[in-house]
Amino acid sequence: MGRKDPQLGLVQLTDRAYGYMQKDEGLGWSNAGLIAGKDEALLIDTLFDLPLTRKMLDAIASRVGKPIRRVVNTHHNGDHFWGNQLISDAEIIAHRMFRSEMMKMTPEVSQAVKTAPPDTPTVALLQEALAPFDFSGIELTPPTLVFDKHLTLYIDDREVELIHVGPAHTSTDVIVFFPEEKVLYAGDIIFRLCTPIGWEGTFHHWTLALDRIVELGPTMIVPGHGPLCGLEGAIEMREYLQYVYKEARVCFEREMTEKEAARRIDLGPYAEWTEPERLIFNVARAYREFRGEPHDQPVDFFEMAEVMAEIKRSLCAREMQ
Numbered sequence: 001m002g003r004k005d006p007q008l009g010l011v012q013l014t015d016r017a018y019g020y021m022q023k024d025e026g027l028g029w030s031n032a033g034l035i036a037g038k039d040e041a042l043l044i045d046t047l048f049d050l051p052l053t054r055k056m057l058d059a060i061a062s063r064v065g066k067p068i069r070r071v072v073n074t075h076h077n078g079d080h081f082w083g084n085q086l087i088s089d090a091e092i093i094a095h096r097m098f099r100s101e102m103m104k105m106t107p108e109v110s111q112a113v114k115t116a117p118p119d120t121p122t123v124a125l126l127q128e129a130l131a132p133f134d135f136s137g138i139e140l141t142p143p144t145l146v147f148d149k150h151l152t153l154y155i156d157d158r159e160v161e162l163i164h165v166g167p168a169h170t171s172t173d174v175i176v177f178f179p180e181e182k183v184l185y186a187g188d189i190i191f192r193l194c195t196p197i198g199w200e201g202t203f204h205h206w207t208l209a210l211d212r213i214v215e216l217g218p219t220m221i222v223p224g225h226g227p228l229c230g231l232e233g234a235i236e237m238r239e240y241l242q243y244v245y246k247e248a249r250v251c252f253e254r255e256m257t258e259k260e261a262a263r264r265i266d267l268g269p270y271a272e273w274t275e276p277e278r279l280i281f282n283v284a285r286a287y288r289e290f291r292g293e294p295h296d297q298p299v300d301f302f303e304m305a306e307v308m309a310e311i312k313r314s315l316c317a318r319e320m321q
């Protein structure tokens, strides 16, 4: 799991496939991708705000120069689609549930958090995470073409496979596979060297989604967050989820609360991943499953953030000892 300097910005991966890589600095620092044909390009995801998306589109215009006629959104989290309005004449493609799910978090709420008085550690933590982003002027721009399970697109004569693998990280998770050049865009099914957060979904589906990626056998993967990887990115992600699920089960059986479990679980090799405090999201999800609750039970982000802030403080204190 060694770290070398990641490649950033628009990175050409193969003849026609590109990744748009952002440094993982926590919440919202997502990656995107592009597949270029003779006369047009397919964009995979936009970014968290308009300035970042504009910067990406400028890089694409100057380096690739093909008009973007289609966009695929890998799921409905803002860091993968809040820049959609900048390519509004393109066909926007996503899973069928996207249009109803996308209202769960809005740019207005994010902007309001940024400007609220920082009078609790939770608000302070969120403000620190959101400070680099500018949510003004965002108009939620939904897909114009939706599908249920699987959709094949053509760029020139080459196939691009869109496969719905949710509910894993979210209900609308889609992976994009370009078989001819063995490049896969994983969306947030893969967080690379950073701790995942999940919303609607189950460990079981997330594991199946990762199995599916391994089965497809890409040689290059653009993860939703973190640096470029190969299949090891899918395999390590699967191991993290299985490890946390197993550890959470032990804590659950000992009747510990979610918070106690998140404090107690020793992350071992995964403690090196960025944002280890996100463990609470994964423990809470495991507990929901153990209690037999539905996969789309609403997640109280602010409550989670409160625990994250606490765990972060105790990790910092431990580091300073």
Ligand SMILES: [Zn+2]
Pocket: 030, 077, 079, 080, 188, 224, 225
């Ligand atoms: Zn994301």
